[in-house]
Amino acid sequence: MAKNQLTEKEVVELLQSVLSKTMEDSHLAQKIVESIRKEMERKKQAQAFQEFCRRCPLPDLKDETLKEVTHRFEETFGRDLIDFVVNEKDGTLNVELNVPNGPLVSAIEINDLPLNEEELPPEVKIKFVPFPVALPGDPELIWVFAKRETMTPEEAARALHEAQAEFWESKSGQLQLRKGADRTFPEFVQRVPAKFLSEVGLKRHYKDPEPLKVLRKEPKH
Numbered sequence: 001m002a003k004n005q006l007t008e009k010e011v012v013e014l015l016q017s018v019l020s021k022t023m024e025d026s027h028l029a030q031k032i033v034e035s036i037r038k039e040m041e042r043k044k045q046a047q048a049f050q051e052f053c054r055r056c057p058l059p060d061l062k063d064e065t066l067k068e069v070t071h072r073f074e075e076t077f078g079r080d081l082i083d084f085v086v087n088e089k090d091g092t093l094n095v096e097l098n099v100p101n102g103p104l105v106s107a108i109e110i111n112d113l114p115l116n117e118e119e120l121p122p123e124v125k126i127k128f129v130p131f132p133v134a135l136p137g138d139p140e141l142i143w144v145f146a147k148r149e150t151m152t153p154e155e156a157a158r159a160l161h162e163a164q165a166e167f168w169e170s171k172s173g174q175l176q177l178r179k180g181a182d183r184t185f186p187e188f189v190q191r192v193p194a195k196f197l198s199e200v201g202l203k204r205h206y207k208d209p210e211p212l213k214v215l216r217k218e219p220k221h
Helices: 008-022 026-054 063-077 153-169 171-178 185-191 194-198
Strands: 082-087 092-097 104-109 128-135 138-148 202-204
Touching: 008 026, 026 104, 063 082, 063 092, 128 153, 138 153, 153 171, 153 185, 153 194, 153 202, 171 185, 194 202
Parallel strands: none
Antiparallel strands: 082 092, 092 104, 128 138, 138 202
């Protein structure tokens, strides 16, 4: 980095300062800043994903090799987020990482890197943090979810709401309704596929809610 070059964080902070002074609509200004911040994060993820794929050993396209490579990616990114397509004509393995802001795509060419080579931990690895939710009518029953670390609770709540609506409109959701399912949040949590949630940056830890545990006040000694 050049001596006087701004960091990405400094650029975003500068933009936020300028917009807050020049735009009357504070919500629109914040939306613009958030969009730029997400695009910067996506660019970093794409670069890290390309580098991870470049360092991945692929001596051939045999079943055992593909199994080993698939295992590497699933351990790093999760089974529900990765898709593979073998292109025997070009001698490549096409890899797609399905993240909420749009898939990251790369191709691994056959190379002579040893299969036991240790990779550097990729920056693109998705981290999740707890995201418990409750219904307004029964706040003592908690559904345990997780959200991407980069998502705010508000963004995660919107994503969960949108995922619920989209699920019931999907072929799978419509099939569940025809089988007698109720269009409710508990039924949604029970029936929604894990991949459906992972596409919007969420995970479901348990299908059943947990009762809220209130700790007793410890007596003073």
